[in-house]
Amino acid sequence: MRRILTSISFAMVLVAGCKAPAPPVPAPKTEPQKATYPARPSVAAPATKVFHQDEDTYTLVTKADASDDEIVAILWQFRDAAHNHSFDKLGLSQKFIDARKPIVWIHVYRGAKCANEKFTTGKYPCGASYHGAGDYTLGDYKNPLWDNGILHHENATETPLWDSNAPYTPTSSQQN
Secondary structure, eight states: OHHHHHHHHHHHHHHHHTSOOOOOOOOOOOOOOOOOOOOOOOSOOOOOEEEEEOSSEEEEEEOTTOOHHHHHHHHHHHHHHHHHTOGGGGTSOHHHHHTOSSOEEEEEEESSTTTTTTTOSSSOBTBSSOOOSEEEEEOOSSOTTOEEEEEEOTTSOEEEOSOTTSOOOOOHHHHO
16 A cells, blocks of 8 residues: 555655746847937037146136036037047137147036036135036047046036937038
């Protein structure tokens, strides 16, 4: 009797264990989400003035009440100038830009109050955090025309303005 029960139990285990597992449910296919960038603003860029220059950096100031769109317009001007070799038209030395080794940074501040924060040796004029309104970077160690534009917000977040790895496309007015 014991053998019969053991044989029956063994048979039940075999039958139960022979069921094929349910096929795995494939994960839904999702495309990686592409980054989105703000549209190029249609406002004119306000005037800028060189506040400080050193071996690889310009620090510029613009009007204290410049809007985000105006800061973005300034940064787009730099991008256009980098690809058109026209920084001289913006009051910045094209020779200085061309001599970069291999990167040049341009920091833009709203007004002069905080613009010396990178160069001061004493108390920071606006506190210990960074107060630039926007930054433009031209060049990297692999590609001299790689560029990046960043809009900085008061809440310490930032907005990239274009895909730095995509080819530069001039506006239609620059192609004529």
